[in-house]
Amino acid sequence: METMVSSPAWVKERREAAAKRFAEVGFPTTRQEDWRFTNIAPIAESKFAPAQGSFAQAASLIESVQVPGAVRLAIVNGQFAAGVSDLSTLPKGLRIAGLRDGARDGTDGLEQHLGKVFNIEAHPFAALNTSLLDDGVAIFVTAGCVIETPIHIVVVTGADGKAVQAHPRVLVVAGANSEVKVAQTFIGTPGAEYFNNAVAEVVVGEGAHVTLYTDQRESERAFHLANIQAHVSARGVFESHAFSTGARIQRHDIGIALKGEGADCTMNGVYLADGERLLDTHTSLDHAMPHCTSHEVYKGILAGKAKAVFNGRIIVRLDAQKTDAKQTNRALLLSDDATINSNPQLEIFADDVKCTHGAAVGQLDEEAMFYLQARGLNRVEARDMLLHAFAGEVMEGLKIPALREQIESNFFTALARDVASRPLL
Amino acid sequence: MLLEVKNLKVRVEDKEILKGINLTVKSGEVHAIMGPNGSGKSTFARALSGHPGYEITDGQVLYNGQDLLDMDPDERAREGVFMAFQYPVEIPGVNNAYFLKAALNAKRKQQGLDELDAMDFMKLVKEKLKLLHVDDSLLQRSVNEGFSGGEKKRNEIFHMAVLEPTLALLDETDSGLDIDALRVVSEGVNAMRSPERAFIVVTHYQRLLNYIVPDHVHVLSDGKIVRSGGRELALELEEKGYAGQTAAGARK
Numbered sequence: 001m002e003t004m005v006s007s008p009a010w011v012k013e014r015r016e017a018a019a020k021r022f023a024e025v026g027f028p029t030t031r032q033e034d035w036r037f038t039n040i041a042p043i044a045e046s047k048f049a050p051a052q053g054s055f056a057q058a059a060s061l062i063e064s065v066q067v068p069g070a071v072r073l074a075i076v077n078g079q080f081a082a083g084v085s086d087l088s089t090l091p092k093g094l095r096i097a098g099l100r101d102g103a104r105d106g107t108d109g110l111e112q113h114l115g116k117v118f119n120i121e122a123h124p125f126a127a128l129n130t131s132l133l134d135d136g137v138a139i140f141v142t143a144g145c146v147i148e149t150p151i152h153i154v155v156v157t158g159a160d161g162k163a164v165q166a167h168p169r170v171l172v173v174a175g176a177n178s179e180v181k182v183a184q185t186f187i188g189t190p191g192a193e194y195f196n197n198a199v200a201e202v203v204v205g206e207g208a209h210v211t212l213y214t215d216q217r218e219s220e221r222a223f224h225l226a227n228i229q230a231h232v233s234a235r236g237v238f239e240s241h242a243f244s245t246g247a248r249i250q251r252h253d254i255g256i257a258l259k260g261e262g263a264d265c266t267m268n269g270v271y272l273a274d275g276e277r278l279l280d281t282h283t284s285l286d287h288a289m290p291h292c293t294s295h296e297v298y299k300g301i302l303a304g305k306a307k308a309v310f311n312g313r314i315i316v317r318l319d320a321q322k323t324d325a326k327q328t329n330r331a332l333l334l335s336d337d338a339t340i341n342s343n344p345q346l347e348i349f350a351d352d353v354k355c356t357h358g359a360a361v362g363q364l365d366e367e368a369m370f371y372l373q374a375r376g377l378n379r380v381e382a383r384d385m386l387l388h389a390f391a392g393e394v395m396e397g398l399k400i401p402a403l404r405e406q407i408e409s410n411f412f413t414a415l416a417r418d419v420a421s422r423p424l425l
Numbered sequence: 426m427l428l429e430v431k432n433l434k435v436r437v438e439d440k441e442i443l444k445g446i447n448l449t450v451k452s453g454e455v456h457a458i459m460g461p462n463g464s465g466k467s468t469f470a471r472a473l474s475g476h477p478g479y480e481i482t483d484g485q486v487l488y489n490g491q492d493l494l495d496m497d498p499d500e501r502a503r504e505g506v507f508m509a510f511q512y513p514v515e516i517p518g519v520n521n522a523y524f525l526k527a528a529l530n531a532k533r534k535q536q537g538l539d540e541l542d543a544m545d546f547m548k549l550v551k552e553k554l555k556l557l558h559v560d561d562s563l564l565q566r567s568v569n570e571g572f573s574g575g576e577k578k579r580n581e582i583f584h585m586a587v588l589e590p591t592l593a594l595l596d597e598t599d600s601g602l603d604i605d606a607l608r609v610v611s612e613g614v615n616a617m618r619s620p621e622r623a624f625i626v627v628t629h630y631q632r633l634l635n636y637i638v639p640d641h642v643h644v645l646s647d648g649k650i651v652r653s654g655g656r657e658l659a660l661e662l663e664e665k666g667y668a669g670q671t672a673a674g675a676r677k
Binding site: 365366367368370371372373374375376377378379381382385386388389390392393 | 474475476477497498499501502503507508510513514516517518519524525527528529531532535567568584588
């Protein structure tokens with residue numbers, strides 16, 4: 001392919017190393033612990049064609065999720081789409097490059113960071129993504145710069161009547177003491193079958209603060225894999241807030257390594273699984289240095305015959321004294337046929353640490369339902385109010401008002417979809 | 426007639442709690458239902474409000490001539506039945522004002538009235554808060570979450586004042602209240618007494634009835650009303666206790 005030929009040597013090397021790795025391990029199977037509950041055989045078996053360029057509906061899909069006031073970047077079928085991105089008014093201290101152009105032009109910082117936040121050994125699909133590395137976006141924030149304008153990456157996947165695969169890639173590098181908020185929205189042709197295998201790498205410099213929002217609202221027949229890995233330096237802050245309502249099968253792997261003293265991170269998420277969806281979230285928190293804090297809250301709402309998997313790993317290494325880590329995972333089952341496998345996984349090697357975790361699976365509180373009904377709300381209104389409250393703790397992390405509105409509204413549209421599909425409990 | 430209860434029998438799990446209640450309530454009246462623990466007082470209030478844990482096995486309840494037992498709890502509420510809970514439920518994450526606005530608008534919609542916007546709602550709420558001497562910090566907190574016992578009961582009366590029910594059921598609203606809170610709650614109820622509204626006050630103690638003076642007092646024992654009278658009956662009960670207030674043969 002022409003694009004491959006024009007890539008610099010370092011890109012080719014990384015691609016080849018990843019291809020080699022992926023050839024060794026292949027697609028994971030349910031015999032592997034990390035994939036025990038998530039059978040991705042449909043992905044391995046399906047013939048997804050490599051996506052070629054844009055498709056008719058892409059522009060209107062991008063329009064449908066626009067966040068006013070944000071810098072808009074679009075990735076269509078894995079390719080940075082400069083034409084539908086809006087880079088006209090970049091704030092000072094912000095550099096943005098398409099990965100393919102950036103690699104060709106020798107964009108500063110790209111070779112240094114791209115593919116370096118990842119351990120391809122541990123993540124077969126990230127290896128697959130890297131082996132096909134072609135395009136995407138890179139965001140660089142200059143040290144000391146606070147970027148007030150949010151950056152919104154719309155990742156659109158689909159094709160005109162074809163099942164495609166795409167491997168979008170995002171890199172965010174925040175210099176020391178800088179600040180930036182980035183959102184990624186995953187969206188695709190409604191009803192279309194496709195395979196989206198996204199990777200995002202985030203480098204948080206010393207004292208920097210990066211917030212990453214992920215809104216997964218893929219087509220109901222999509223296979224959505226997203227891998228987010230962040231390295232956080234001393235006194236840096238990283239926040240990941242993930243919202244999922246779409247896809248046939250979702251697998252999120254979110255890994256945060258706290259690599260400097262006094263680093264802090266938040267890793268939150270809320271997902272709504274209905275129908276026959278399978279939403280799998282694997283999180284990993286690596287406390288490598290002393291005096292770091294982490295807060296993790298994941299909440300799931302399951303309806304229909306949906307399945308969810310939550311695996312929350314926390315490693316506290318020998319040197320990571322005075323670690324303060326808190327993990328909470330809660331799920332509400334709205335039907336008898338929905339299931340969740342929840343697995344906190346704590347590996348603590350330091351002795352002076354505070355590490356708590358809690359997992360709870362339950363139903364809607366019927367006494368609370370009755371209280372709301374006894375004041376005049378019907379069952380659907382009462383239920384939505386309780387679910388709103390349940391998700392609220394995570395929704396509050398959405399500090400971009402227009403984005404919050406959009407994500408909340410999508411969430412409740414998705415809830416209504418569930419109500420419409422079968423009688424209320 | 427606002428409410429006609431005829432031979433109401435109610436079962437909770439496998440136990441028959443109410444064994445044939447008859448009661449007639451006119452608009453404007455205040456009825457007190459008194460009785461010892463376990464007599465079925467709260468069951469009566471909860472069954473009227475439509476709690477799903479209370480199974481009606483026999484009898485009829487007409488509310489404004491309509492079959493009350495045929496309505497869902499929320500329908501009853503929108504038709505003007507309100508129950509102040511004995512144990513108000515804590516609902517983390519649901520803002521008290523937001524909830525109350527939704528409840529009021531659900532009722533207004535049923536009545537064919539326009540929904541109140543945030544500004545009109547707040548205006549109404551401020552009036553009611555003043556009337557009840559309730560601190561407005563309750564508004565922006567989650568419903569009942571972390572409220573003291575007194576705050577929870579005041580919040581119930583506050584909800585009642587905003588929703589302006591036609592029939593208010595107060596389920597042991599006095600339990601757990603100190604004398605000052607009791608006075609505040611009672612003043613709120615008294616301020617709402619009107620010819621268009623009736624109250625059924627369920628209480629163990631006569632004390633509340635010093636503040637909320639009832640027109641009729643009924644003594645419930647072992648699932649039946651065993652005596653009815655005027656206010657003086659409550660005073661007599663205070664003096665002599667519930668012993669001996671059972672209908673002949675009703676006691677096990």
